[in-house]
Amino acid sequence: MTDPRPTHVVHELPVGARVVVRHRLADGSASDALGDLVAADAATLTVATRRGEVVVARADVLAAKPVPPPPARRGAPHTAVGVDDLERVMAEHWRPLERVDLGGWRLRAGGGFTGRANSALAVGDPGVPLPQALAAVQRFYAERGLPALVAVPHGAGGLGEGTGTADALAAAGWAVRTPTVVMTAATDDLPGRDDVPLPAGLHVVTTAVPDGAWLEQYHYQGSPTVPAAGRRILVSADEQVFVRVVDDGRTVAIARGSLSPGWAGVTAVETAPTHRRRGLGRRVLAEVADWARARGAASTYLQVQADNTGARALYAGQGFAVHHAYHYRVAPSA
Structure with a gap:
């Protein structure tokens, strides 16, 4: 066998x-x-x-x-790229601490910090029958003391019904976790900082690594601190920028931009509750867009939970449109 x-x-x-x-x-x-x-x-x-x-x-x-992946269909690069290829692009913007390949699948571990760095990315052929692939996934995460998660990309709408991987996971009792949409835009079409003025008295700070003030504002899934594994993953792309908006010495909005050939990514967009509805989310997006344009990234992507209607509306207003979706499946014993 x-x-x-x-x-x-x-x-x-x-x-x-x-x-x-x-x-x-x-x-x-x-x-x-x-x-x-x-x-x-x-x-x-x-x-x-x-x-x-x-x-x-x-x-x-x-x-x-x-180099960027070839287009899967006609159109601008940010729409013509295939689902699996874009998933591979995004994986290079948020690299795990450990990655092991199983055929085309990527088994990723990063100390439990985020699903993206601690899940098996199911793209391509795992090279073995699916039950054996899932057994390998469960063994990989069990050896690291982590829940077995599989990231399942699919077209927008639904949960990938009718595809072999999604159907097999559902039949085996792997539960759905965190449905997410991937949105893309042509970088040149995104507003820049000149299009999104700051409220009086506020200013922007950008750094190549996250400073203490940026990290204090970053609350991934409500966590008050960023673990050591997270700090390494935040700087794992080819290049990144950390944007923060400051009001009277206090950081009130943040974002992270990242770079790979042809693509920029936007992650960690947060605004303090006291400063929402003041255009700060649009401003940090604009800062990342200008940074990406200066580095020749033709396309930009971001990921947002499917049920976060407020954030999706913000991103759509800036020019992003849904490209595809993904969700995680967690093993029955996890």
Whole structure:
């Protein structure tokens, strides 16, 4: 029987990512291998290109970087990207402390800080029959003292009924947790800081790492403090910015922006209850948009719980539209 244990731990460029690897040929010229990185070890990188797999010796690599996924359909990049590809993009903005691959699935652990960093991202083929894949997921999280969660992406509306993974999880008694929608926009279409003036007496501070004042305002799921694992995950993207609005020395609104090739992400948008309905949410979004534009990100995404109608209205008013949805499934024993 095939052992469904994950086959490798991922480091550096993430295996499964779309990359371009410029490498030296035997005659001294250079060539680019563009496609999915399907294997990486100490000696070689293997890229699945349109013409077949290309194995590149690390000694011959001149440059290598991740690139945005190809469009799944016609349209602007933020609408044309496929669901699975966008999920992989978003995963690079909120990297776990540990990631192990099971076929196309990503098993992620991050000390229990957020579902995004502590769930199995079910995209692609796990490489084994689904019951074996779910057993591997349960074993992975049991070994780390965490509940077994599977993140299930699907089209907007419903809970992915009619798809193999969602239906199998439902039949096995895995309960639904945190239905969420993913919204996207063309970065150039988003309002900037000049479009969203601050109320008199307030000012904005931006930093490359979260300072104490930013962390004090960040209350993920009501938690009063950010654990050490969370502080590491907050700075896990290729680049990030931490925005806060200050009123008389007190931080009253925050947001985090993050970057990957072609994409910006917005997370951790919060406004103090005393300062709501003053446009501060729109202003921190505008700050992230300007930061993203300056770095060439063509598209921006964010995630919001499906039942948070106020936040969804705010984001729609800024130009975001629903791209797809996802939810978590938690194992019956968790």
